[in-house]
Amino acid sequence: MRTWRLCGALLACATALLVWLTAVPPQGDAILELRHALALPSDALTPPPPGPDWRATPLPASRPALPGDATHAVWLRMTFDLARTRDDFQAVLLPYLYGGGQVWLDGVLVGEIPVSSAIMHVRWERPHLMVLPRSLVRAGPHALCIRASAVEGETALHLPAPRVGPLAQLRAQYDMRYFWMHTMPEMTVGACLVATLLVLLIWSRLPEEVLYGWFGIAALMWGIRTLTFVMETVSSDRWQWWRLLYLASTGGFIVVLALFVGRLGGMHDRRIERALLAYWALGPAWRLVQGIDSDEFVNRLWLAGQIPIAIGVVVVAAITAWRQRTVLSLVLPGALAVATCAGIHDYLIVWKPALLARVLPEWAGQRYFLLHYGADLVLVAMGVLLCSRFVHSVRALRVLNETLESRIADRERILALNFERMAELERTNAAATERKLIMREIHDGLGSKLFTSLSRVERGAMDKAEMASSLRSCIADMRLALEALAPDDHDLQVAFGDFMFRWQAELQASAVHCTWTVDIPADTLQLGPHATLQVLRIAQEALTNVVKHAGASAVALSLAVHDRQLTLRIEDDGAGIPVQSLPGGRGIRNMVGRAQQLGGALRVERGQERGTVVTFRLALAA
Amino acid sequence: MLPSHSSSVPTSVLIVEDEPELLHRFSTALLAEEGLHLLAAVSTGAAALAVLASGAPDLILLDLGLPDIDGIAIIRHVMQHCPDCDVLVVTMFGDDDHVFDALEAGATGYLLKDAGLDRIAASIRELRDGGAPISPSIARRVLARLRTATPAGASPGQDPAPSVLTQREIELLKLTAKGLSFDKVGELLGISPHTVVAHVKKIYRKLAVHSRAEAVYEATQMGLL
Numbered sequence: 006m007r008t009w010r011l012c013g014a015l016l017a018c019a020t021a022l023l024v025w026l027t028a029v030p031p032q033g034d035a036i037l038e039l040r041h042a043l044a045l046p047s048d049a050l051t052p053p054p055p056g057p058d059w060r061a062t063p064l065p066a067s068r069p070a071l072p073g074d075a076t077h078a079v080w081l082r083m084t085f086d087l088a089r090t091r092d093d094f095q096a097v098l099l100p101y102l103y104g105g106g107q108v109w110l111d112g113v114l115v116g117e118i119p120v121s122s123a124i125m126h127v128r129w130e131r132p133h134l135m136v137l138p139r140s141l142v143r144a145g146p147h148a149l150c151i152r153a154s155a156v157e158g159e160t161a162l163h164l165p166a167p168r169v170g171p172l173a174q175l176r177a178q179y180d181m182r183y184f185w186m187h188t189m190p191e192m193t194v195g196a197c198l199v200a201t202l203l204v205l206l207i208w209s210r211l212p213e214e215v216l217y218g219w220f221g222i223a224a225l226m227w228g229i230r231t232l233t234f235v236m237e238t239v240s241s242d243r244w245q246w247w248r249l250l251y252l253a254s255t256g257g258f259i260v261v262l263a264l265f266v267g268r269l270g271g272m273h274d275r276r277i278e279r280a281l282l283a284y285w286a287l288g289p290a291w292r293l294v295q296g297i298d299s300d301e302f303v304n305r306l307w308l309a310g311q312i313p314i315a316i317g318v319v320v321v322a323a324i325t326a327w328r329q330r331t332v333l334s335l336v337l338p339g340a341l342a343v344a345t346c347a348g349i350h351d352y353l354i355v356w357k358p359a360l361l362a363r364v365l366p367e368w369a370g371q372r373y374f375l376l377h378y379g380a381d382l383v384l385v386a387m388g389v390l391l392c393s394r395f396v397h398s399v400r401a402l403r404v405l406n407e408t409l410e411s412r413i414a415d416r417e418r419i420l421a422l423n424f425e426r427m428a429e430l431e432r433t434n435a436a437a438t439e440r441k442l443i444m445r446e447i448h449d450g451l452g453s454k455l456f457t458s459l460s461r462v463e464r465g466a467m468d469k470a471e472m473a474s475s476l477r478s479c480i481a482d483m484r485l486a487l488e489a490l491a492p493d494d495h496d497l498q499v500a501f502g503d504f505m506f507r508w509q510a511e512l513q514a515s516a517v518h519c520t521w522t523v524d525i526p527a528d529t530l531q532l533g534p535h536a537t538l539q540v541l542r543i544a545q546e547a548l549t550n551v552v553k554h555a556g557a558s559a560v561a562l563s564l565a566v567h568d569r570q571l572t573l574r575i576e577d578d579g580a581g582i583p584v585q586s587l588p589g590g591r592g593i594r595n596m597v598g599r600a601q602q603l604g605g606a607l608r609v610e611r612g613q614e615r616g617t618v619v620t621f622r623l624a625l626a627a
Numbered sequence: 628m629l630p631s632h633s634s635s636v637p638t639s640v641l642i643v644e645d646e647p648e649l650l651h652r653f654s655t656a657l658l659a660e661e662g663l664h665l666l667a668a669v670s671t672g673a674a675a676l677a678v679l680a681s682g683a684p685d686l687i688l689l690d691l692g693l694p695d696i697d698g699i700a701i702i703r704h705v706m707q708h709c710p711d712c713d714v715l716v717v718t719m720f721g722d723d724d725h726v727f728d729a730l731e732a733g734a735t736g737y738l739l740k741d742a743g744l745d746r747i748a749a750s751i752r753e754l755r756d757g758g759a760p761i762s763p764s765i766a767r768r769v770l771a772r773l774r775t776a777t778p779a780g781a782s783p784g785q786d787p788a789p790s791v792l793t794q795r796e797i798e799l800l801k802l803t804a805k806g807l808s809f810d811k812v813g814e815l816l817g818i819s820p821h822t823v824v825a826h827v828k829k830i831y832r833k834l835a836v837h838s839r840a841e842a843v844y845e846a847t848q849m850g851l852l
Binding site: 477480498499501502503505506507509510514519520521522523 | 739741742743745746760762763764767803804805806807808810811
């Protein structure tokens with residue numbers, strides 16, 4: 006929004022400036038415009054004497070100056086009266102004298118504008134202001150003679166209506182015309198060059214944005230074309246090359262404009278684009294082939310062929326605007342319409358000045374060419390469109406980025422959720438596996454023990470004490486399983502603590518003094534419930550043996566983890582295990598089996614002096 | 628923490644156990660013990676409440692899984708009507724959940740169902756002497772529950788009030804939770820094992836008081852009280 010306001014303010018400023026600049030300074034009342042003259046075609050270098058050959062001519066006028074004509078110059082002779090002597094400087098203003106020439110007052114040469122020569126080609130776009138020597142300016146009648154040369158290679162000689170008056174008043178008119186005819190084109194060249202550099206730089210980094218490329222080239226073409234007007238004097242041997250450059254850039258501008266408009270409206274076609282480019286190349290090539298010095302055919306036919314292209318440009322732009330129906334889409338066709346009007350206006354000035362003079366008598370003789378400014382407007386319109394496209398795409402990009410970011414955030418959330426789910430699933434899976442292991446354990450251990458006991462009781466092979474012992478061991482088994490399955494945290498340290506807490510009472514009841522140590526670095530041990538159960542089973546088996554068989558008075562347990570190795574050691578001071586039963590009774594075989602199942606090792610050996618030492622070692626996964 | 632009941636006055640005990648075999652076993656164990664007086668042995672919660680209505684025992688041996696009334700509700704009732712009464716919960720496996728719930732309700736000890744006869748008497752005596760046992764996992768849960776808790780009555784938003792537990796009690800629970808024996812804990816804290824179990828009983832009391840206060844607070848918040 007702010008951009009648009011800024012653009013609007015700038016445009017308003019530019020318009021105000023234009024209006025102010027184009028406002029014609031008040032016609033000084035003392036200025037005489039000489040609209041009637043006697044004309045004589047003559048190449049003489051001094052004013053020819055009056056005679057019957059001089060013909061009365063209204064000014065301004067245009068007359069044919071065909072290359073084949075004998076004379077290249079026309080002498081004009083005008084008379085005027087100065088009412089009284091004036092103190093301020095007097096001057097003569099020639100709004101244009103394209104081919105150069107001379108100004109004589111009362112038989113004295115007061116000013117000379119260079120004409121084309123063998124070494125230099127001229128075409129003056131600027132107006133000419135000549136200060137009259139004060140000695141010549143007295144009250145009374147005066148004769149003003151002007152020698153006007155045709156521009157080398159042009160087919161018409163344009164004769165201005167000179168103005169005579171005070172220097173101060175003429176100066177204002179001169180300045181204004183100079184601005185429009187010379188300064189403005191200079192600025193156009195500069196602006197085109199800057200725009201070209203900038204836009205082509207962008208295009209070189211964004212080759213897919215073809216519109217930028219075409220706009221840059223169009224600006225370049227127009228800059229070059231305008232440059233050929235700014236460079237008023239060129240050395241003769243290069244003149245034709247300048248001319249070629251002018252043709253190529255003029256044709257190029259229209260062709261590139263067509264390509265731009267086609268792309269903008271999405272109506273481009275590769276073949277048409279190629280055909281247009283080929284047509285562009287055709288003109289200069291034709292001229293080179295034909296001979297550098299002649300451009301008549303090219304000028305007449307090739308440039309005329311640009312007219313349908315230009316019409317096509319206007320049509321395509323109008324269709325695009327109709328399709329899009331946005332304020333912005335009207336900018337380019339609007340500018341093109343203005344440019345077209347300017348073109349028609351210029352055409353009328355060149356070819357049908359009388360027609361225009363009937364409508365705007367004052368204006369027509371000034372020979373202001375408006376296509377320059379129309380084209381400038383078109384370039385500005387193209388620039389505005391590209392700017393808005395640029396802004397639009399930047400905005401779209403930002404929106405896209407935001408959308409993408411939010412999408413990525415969504416994705417991340419989903420991913421995190423999935424991960425969580427997977428982890429949960431894994432946990433559930435692990436828990437299920439553990440549960441299965443423990444269930445099998447209960448089935449094989451507790452279940453078979455109960456069945457065996459039942460069978461023995463039924464056949465009367467078990468006395469009371471045996472039965473109580475068997476049941477106690479069953480209950481102990483069950484307790485262990487429950488402890489290992491405690492849902493909170495599978496912490497061996499706590500499980501072992503609970504286990505010892507329970508066993509302490511039992512051992513006391515059996516008059517066995519019991520001590521234990523736990524040496525597990527904090528948070529290093531993560532053992533599943535099944536493994537925990539196995540470790541406690543081993544400890545339980547060992548303690549049961551101590552109570553039942555060892556006749557010990559003390560037992561010491563130690564549970565330690567060092568260098569990722571778990572060591573459980575149970576040492577009693579009892580009778581010691583008989584050497585012959587070392588390979589293992591049933592209880593010991595059980596312990597060894599459990600140890601192996603866990604991937605650990607179990608050793609049962611006699612103590613150094615007495616008693617038994619059970620050592621279980623298990624390497625923990627890193 | 629000198630025993631106050633042990634010598635002269637016998638400790639009156641109420642047994643509440645729905646399993647006849649176990650009821651018999653507990654009764655036998657009690658009767659065999661000098662200094663213990665069996666007040667009544669009942670097999671339902673309703674009967675227990677009736678006994679309590681007629682007079683308060685020194686200690687109740689309570690099975691949690693009664694057919695008519697939830698054991699936890701009976702503990703609450705006891706705590707309300709005779710707060711000096713000790714409750715010793717009988718549990719099959721000493722599993723955390725039930726024991727912890729009972730402790731929160733006001734029980735100060737627990738006994739395994741298969742405990743030997745002398746063990747039963749020993750547990751009762753210990754409790755009357757002011758001590759209570761604690762297993763590592765229970766210690767861990769008590770610690771988690773009370774460590775950050777503030778004394779009852781301290782409304783939220785006030786300056787951070789001191790924790791319910793003293794530094795020493797926290798230390799004791801931590802060591803116990805690591806699986807150390809009471810002897811070891813006492814050794815490390817520089818106190819006798821007897822003092823250790825006395826601390827534990829105090830901790831149980833605090834747990835019950837805190838839980839009760841919290842329940843009241845929550846009920847107030849919910850508009851129930």
